[in-house]
Each structure stands twice: as C-alpha cells, then as structure tokens.
Amino acid sequence: MAVIVVVAVLCSFLIKTFVARSFYIPSASMEKTLMINDRVIVNELQPSLLPLTRGDVVVFKDPGGWLLGSAASTQSLTPLEAALSFVGIPSAKEDDHLIKRIIGLPGDKVACCNALGQMTVNGQAINESPYLFSPHEPASAIPFDETVPARSYWVMGDNRNDSADSRYHMGGRGGGFVPQSAIVGRALVITWPVGRWTWLDDYPAVFAAVPQSKQ
Template sequence: MTDLGQFPSPTRKAPRRRSKWRRFRKNIFVSFFIDLLVIAGTALVLSLLIKTFLIRSFFIPSGSMLETLQIDDRIIVNQLVPDLVPLERGDVVVFKDPGGWLGTADETQLDPITAASDWLLSAFGITAPDSSQHLVKRVIGVGGDRVICCDADGKITINGVAITERYLGADKNPSDIDFDVTVPANSFWVMGDNRDGSADSRFHTDLPSKGFVSKEFVVGRAFMVSWPFSNFTWLDNYPDVFKNIPKP
C-alpha cells in the first residue's frame, strides 16, 4: 500500500510559486514607481531651470495690446532679452511694474493647497499666476531716442523720422495725447497697440519714472502666442516700420 505522505502533492508548491509571483509584481511596481518619480523630478528641475533662465509663459490679462494679443492669450517670453540680446524698437516686451502703473497690488491670500498647486503648475509652465503683476507693451523708443507725437500727418516721429505703425488697426490713431520725450539710457518708451485702451508710457509721465521703463524691470521679449492654438503665431517686431530711424 502506497504511503501518500511520501509523495508530496504538487499542490503543496503552489503557495511558494504564488509568493514568488507576488514578490515579482511588487518589485516591478516599486521599480516603475521609482522611475516615475525620477522622470517627474527631472522634468520639474529642467522646467524650473528653463523658466528661470530661458523662457517663461504669461497670460494676457487686458486688452491693451489688441488686436495683436487677445485677452487670455498665452505668450512665450525670451528672458535672454535684454541682458544678453538687446531689446529693439517694435519688440513686444513684458516688464514688471516700474512703480505706480498697476496701482495698489492685490494682497489676496491663497490657502496652502491652492498656493502649492499654483506653484507646481507654474513651474511646469501650465499656469502663470503672476501675469496680472506684469505689463505687456510694444517698444517704441530706446535709450537716446527722441519720440514725438505727432507731426502734421498725425504720425509719431522718432529722431525726426515719421513711422507708419502697421500693427495698429486701420481706425486707430497713433495717439490722442501729445508728447515730446527723450528716452534715458537703458530705458524704453512703450505703448500698447490698442492706443485707445492702453495705459502706457503716455499716462505715467507724472511718476518718478517719467513714463519710461528701466531695463531692470524688463522680464523679456514676447516672441510667440502659444495658446489658444487657434491664435498661435510668431510675434513680429515690424523691422520695416523702424528701418529708417537714425541713431540718436
């Protein structure tokens, strides 16, 4: 008579095989999770480096640059301008408030979760929570330029040469406000393309900055509209408009 106890049933090894399979699956999951964290961490670091030194994104909060830029457009800004690449007439520039342009700052406090979420999303360039603390205008005059409005034909002149501003709408006057300014060194005279709805350099001549934007406040040059996709375009600085301007 055969003693069944001498011949272990194959089913007795199943728990051991299942245990090995569970350990295998666990190791695979842990490895995948670690890889995912490494990839996400690397992407975050690269994004922060790019945002800090190369490019940033901003939302357009107002209509001061219509029709070139629409409200809520997302623009991409080259932060190498003007420190490494000079800012030129016609460039669309993003800058911090030089003092008094935006009035009293909004001190709204965010709850910790919302603040952390905004920080994380902005690090990846998904949001731009500080867009309302910046301004977007077009550079009309650079250091040394004498900018006057307007000549007998109603055009702005720079260093004595009248310009035809093709980026303005056909029904837009260059300015309903007369001015005659000489731009200080390392500063800029800026105006919005929506001249009737832009509180630009013309409206801040009573401030200590005299309406000029010092280079230290410039974040960079906007070179692309990236979102919404229907508005995607490269931003032109219209070199033909300013090509005949002599050096100051």
C-alpha cells in the same frame, strides 16, 4: 520615477528662470496683436544677452505704480496654481507683469503727433498702421515729446485708446520709462489658444528709416 519627476520639475524651473517663460494676457491693451486670455512664450535671453529693438513686444515687471489698484494682483494662488507657476505655466491671477511694444530705445527722442497724426522717432515719422488697433486715428490722444534715458525704453500698447503705457505714466515715478532691469524678455509667439498660434512680428520696416539717436 521619483528622480525623473524631480529632474523634470527642476529643468522646467531652470528654463522658466533663465531661458523662456509663459505669460497670460489679462487686458486688451495690445489688441489686435494680442487678445485677452492669450498666452505667450517670452525669450528671457533678451535683453540679458541679446539686444532689444524697436517694435519688439516685451513683458516687464511693474516699474512703479503702473498696476496700482489691480484687483487680480491681490488674489492668492491655489496650491495647484502655485505648482504650475513654479514650472512656468502662469495663472490668470498673476497680473504683476505688463506687456507692450517698444517704440523708443535708449537715447531716442519720441514725440507725437505730427500734422498727419503720426509718431516721430528721432525726427522721423513712422507709419504704425501694420499693428495699431485703430490705424486711421492719430497715434496718440496724449501729446508727448520725450527723450528716453540710458538703459530705459519707451513702450506703448497697440490698442492706444485702451493702454495705460509710457504716455499715461509720464508724471509718475520713472517718468513713464521702463528700465532695462524691469524687462523679463521679448514675447516671441502666441501659444494659446491653439487657433491663434503665431510668431509675434517686430515690424522692422516700420522703423527702418529711423536714424540712430545722438546719444
């Protein structure tokens, strides 16, 4: 029995480390796609083995100062919480990661807003109404015109008025871009609460007309 328990824990640890992992959603920045207290499963094979695409919802480590001043990040875990975290079941106290939607890939030129209040990617306006919390408002209250560096991404929350995303950190370290090395993986499915179980869409139709970057 002891051997079985040890093997099960080891397998859980390896799966969490290399394949899939659960994360807790602590903020409203991705509403209505993700609600506070949701839990999601993240595919860690993206982007290590599989490429990310525009529209993917990704979990990433703080690329530098994004979580500065977060109270929960300083809370210590109880022994039980630490044990559950080891096998891939995170505590609500573990908020050292963020979750946003990829809008710009490496080399993309992202800008906002045009005369209709829409974002443009490589000069092509996109209609983000399928996932935005406030689809009838401009896509961003913060204007920007940026080119995404190599091996980096431009990310934004679906709840644009309550999301300290790439726009908010343009003047900080890294210029608001998230390096590929900071990305844990793509969020695939909401697992909790049970009533909210659903796959997370990357809305390919929104980005279908976007041309490839020139880089």
